Amino acid sequence: MFVRLSAAIAALSILGSAVLAQGAKPTDPQIAHIAYTAGVIDITAAKQAIEKAGNKDVKAFAQGMVRDHEAVNKQALDLVKKLNVTPEDNDTSKTLSKQAADKLAELAKLKGAEYDKAYVANEVAYHKAVNGALETQLIPSASNAELKSLLQTGLKIFQGHQQHAEQVAAKLK
């Protein structure tokens, strides 16, 4: 429990402070980059889980993450193309990628039920962090209406993912 809570807090504070650190609110090209990066991170984690997970619910959950996040990211790519916007790398995206790479390496060392639990716990924490950032930072900062709407759809599906991850986590106990 302590590990899970601290992971959630760490994820939240990193995402929150990284966005806040920029002072000014993120621009649309930065928001697009952050949202896309957040999706890629979850897809990468899910692909590792599809390889490593032993529990069939965990594997099915991971397959769902790949399916949904790829669908959202495809929408995001179509939108930036349509709006003629080039996603812009930024400190938040960099911090997210760095943290995710560390987490991936950490999870890679685990095996069996231990891995399953750690992956799902991280999915709960990660979605919680991303949803918090979407709600309080990214959606309010987005100026383009279509980008805002896509982020809102994203928030809705990621809230579902968080609940789904919590259900899977509860069953693993």
Added chain:
Amino acid sequence: MRPGCYLPVMAALLFGAIEVPAHAATIQITTTDLVFAPAEVSVKVGDTIEWINKDVFVHTATARNGDFDVMMPAKKTVTSVLTKAGTVEYYCRYHPNMKAVLTIAP
């Protein structure tokens, strides 16, 4: 249009109205932004459901009692015929917080 012209129309409507209960109906259920709508539908055995997925996500309409399990590809419409009566709660296996109810009369 003269009043007389309405007669055949009326007749067609009336006969049509009489015939409808004998025929199976087609009912549309859509998924938009991860919600089944309408959430509660009353239908009959033999009716066809048109499952219209407006989302970019793949969904399923899966009966809790195992009566049906329909795959709903993204941005596609699929149909299924109801074969068993009952009040059936169904959900999306991929997004378990999507839930709805079909009341299927014999």
